[in-house]
Amino acid sequence: MLEFLWNLGSFILALGILVTVHEYGHFWVARKAGVKVLRFSVGFGKPIFTWYDKLGTEYVIALIPLGGYVKMLDERVEEVAEHERHLAFNNKPVSKRIAVVAAGPMANFLFAIVALGAMYMLGVQSIKPVVGSVAEQSRVAQGGLQPHDLILEVNEKSVHDWQDVMFAFMSSLGENDMTLKVTDESGRIQYRRLDIQNWKLDQQDVPPTESLGITPFRPAITLNLALVSKGSAAEKAGLLVGDQILAVNGAPVSTWQELVALIQQSANIPLAIDIKRQSQQVTLTAIPALQVADNGTEQGVLGVAPALENWPTNYIETRHFGPLDSMVLGVKKTWELITLSFDMIGNLLTGQVSVKNLSGPVGIAVGAGASVSYGLVAFLSFLALISVNLGVFNLLPLPVLDGGHLMYYIIELIRKKPVSEKTQELGFKVGAMLLLALTCFALMNDVARL
Structure with missing residues (x-):
């Protein structure tokens, strides 16, 4: 329950920030274009807080935090007094209407630049992309990639952590091959050429690294306890954080996987x-609780988690940048995210990426909660990523989105006359149906992940 509330609160915070940024883009440019703004709302439904500025604009924070809107004076929506007709959105030149509509996504992109710039100034600590293991007969194995290889470049593009590597891999979808520049275990520079012809991301939640056959390096799992869940069988037995598991029923245990297998086979059976607790050896009796797995099988659960060995110091990198370099990197990274987002949309349409990988509000909430837990730098990175995705999504040519409005206005700019109201209304209905179907599919994916 506590995790749910944490994720929900983080989701509301993240979405509130990004919606405010997006709508403020529309609002600011509308004011500059001479359009009268009637309402600026963050959220939908019943207002929680309301106030007005000196120009009569109503500001609202509403109950349902799943979006927002800017309501402008518009003769197509309601009757406008003669003395205010020049302030109506629909009476502005098409160039100004395009600017107002495009300002929302552009604000999201600008916010991403600022968030990433702040992240680089604060300092980015990352884990170097060192290969842990390579699956037999996989594409990377056939390309010669070896355990302990440190990936330096993907297709001549520098990478610093696994996120960089995954983004570079996804950018290579649809290509015939991919070249990795690595440092091998002996410190020599090597090049690995991977055959990625017909490679697809067609499995749900399988990252590109795993799809190609790479398991990133992780410190070894120990038999020391890092977590004892409250109310668990382990807590009832008297197990404590820091305890080292030595044996079960007199038989020595050598690996964590071996311990897990014993626990799972011993539901409701005393063990x-x-x-080893500090310098003393103690024997405790624990009765693993019965748990029904997703596939319906029954298994025992103790309620503990292991500690990992320390990361090798040379595997961790912390990078700090000055203000100017940080903003340059912010612009560069934002552009990479924008192009990658459009590439992924194209890959979804061509089948290179499965629609099973789409995430909805639940997936975003879980990501928000995790990023907040990791600290400000991680949260800024998450906000930048979602802000770019929000901006790109709103530029899609669906009539209910900013991109659909832009499509109509660009057609009007070319034809020298607006698209008929009948055509626009039909487009809005079709767009709303497609958007609803996409949202439902993403929610179904979220539920399947729970």
């Missing part, structure tokens, strides 16, 4: 667990 004598030998532990």
